[in-house]
Amino acid sequence: MSEPLLEVQDLKVTFPERGRQVRAVDGVSYCVYPGQTLAVVGESGSGKTVSCRAVMGLLPLAAVVTGSASFAGTQLIGLTDDQMRAHRGADVAMVFQDPTRSLNPTMRIGSQIAEAVRAHQRVSKTQARERAVALLRLVRMPLPERRCTEYPHQLSGGMRQRVMIAIALACRPKLLIADEATTALDVTTQAQIMELLLELQAELGMALMLISHDLGLAASYADEVIVMYAGRIVEQAPAARLFSRVRMPYTQALLEAIPQLERPAHSPLPVIGGRPPDLSALPAGCSFAPRCRHAADDCRATEPPLAEHEPGHRWACWHPVNGEHHD
């Protein structure tokens, strides 16, 4: 296997809150390889977004980040803002959920893209403008010249997300992180944007990280899937394997709880009770044990390590389920 593009090791993020320490991310390690699509899935508060923002250096100053994140040999954790700025956008770029909040409502689309181009490259304004049109064409925007002169409010949600992708691609990043980038979009628009991202990934040879709460999205578009719970990775496997041979009871519970097109109407959804644990007072042992059907005494005493139990398939569980995903 080739060298990883991004190698994250033992990443921990803690937020001080009212005198307590909230462990948002608790020892996360993973690799992203060139050209790979990696999905990170989990519920709200599982740490999926915080772990990526930590890598990008986008967390509030109060956050305490430890561990290592090495991007093509450069250590990203601990860089100053100025040093980080050289990598952000040029090496790693990010697309967020809400394009309306990321775009400047008072600037024309073309100027916003040109601004991103000129932030990293020494080019004239005319050249930057030409690049902006080319980027809009790259993201399959109809009538790119006309769109350049328009404002964000004149575009639909899907179009705005295309502009955000154009800005993210302005400096040809080697890794694109899409943080719930299609969550706010309709299914047909979501399919268009996902297809666009995969086409661009193939054209530009980028690695793609999809951060999402949607397991269906991960199953349909990712090569590799990481499942997070309470700040930790609890399972990781190639997509096809994870969804056919799930081992971690939490992943299984998630899969079973999703309504499926193939399932007959009114069939009760298998659910688990309880809620994710308080991140400032994590229980001893496995964080999922209080909600787990398979939990035994050892689960409540010792935390199971994340280990590669089968080739390419990592999970953190003392009593894994035996794998058949029944629907």
Next chain:
Amino acid sequence: MTESLLEVRNLVQEFHTNAGVVQAVSGVSFDVRPGETLGIVGETGSGKSTLARSVLQAPRPTSGEVIFRGTDLTTLRGTRLLQARRHLQMVFQDPFGSLDPKWTVRDLVEEPLVAYKTGRKNERRQRVDDLLELVGLDPASHGRRRPRELSGGQAQRVAIARAIALNPALIVCDEAVSSLDVLIQAQVLNLFERLRAELGLSYLFIAHDLALVKQVSDRVAVMYLGRLCEAGPGESVYREPLHPYTRALLDSVPSTDKHSAATKRAPTTISGEPPSPVHPPSGCRFRTRCPRAQEVCVAEQPPMRELATGHTVACHFPLVESAGPATSGPGSRAATGAQAAESAHAPRSVRTKKSREPRDEDPYPA
């Protein structure tokens, strides 16, 4: 044939704005039978939420009839409308937006009982306890809390307890579980199903998530740009969609199902985005994005017609497998159905390879 609980006939809702008249709902008709769940799916801007509110007369529809238990709500005024509406309740997407942050859970659940002067104080107290138990909250520990001390799932349970407090016959759910995490969403969906069985409720269940709607619905209607394009029993709409738009919606849904994971990356079958409801296309409203559109689609609005038992579609060129003659016996008809279901899945991997050409035409004709 059982009598309908709710009959909506030619419902029209228009809004006057500076940009022109927004035709949010344009002549929608459907029935909800007692004890039945009718699901309505549609994308942003399809008019599904407007439809829900028009049914509840908030705001009143521009024209059309909303016949609930034999009475046309659009003709009722004042207290008579209020009395009719106690049997029709609504659950919204954001529970925190619909619950007063300063009230306790007990007060919130008691409010509809007080508003309709139901029972004496101690009777109401007992009723609140029962309602909280029914939706899976503990009256002792949750009753004194305020909305901000609840999780999203718990707050939605409070909203549901309020909705069922007056023993309604029909609950309109507008994206009622869309903001919840998947495990909590499953709990609330199961709660809706349990209440339906225990209280004999009917639901008008509106959501953008097709799988979610399938899960809870007996019948499903698909809405596009203010009109219904297809309606029928859930199983038949999802297995053998007749409208090209329904087919496209189904193809766009990412799934963890084994079969689609094997042929992953479902293709987009429609391009572009919905046109503006201020200037909807003439004839069929889907024609600007439809791969099967022809001249007749521009000229004439396709009427709703029944092509299978209880399964109606508004399309000039519905997706009916043309392989077998339509007049064959019932046995071969079933076989055609199976083929249709099979061929609907098979070509996915083929179509995946289709590369999308950059489009030159503007999908937004001004």
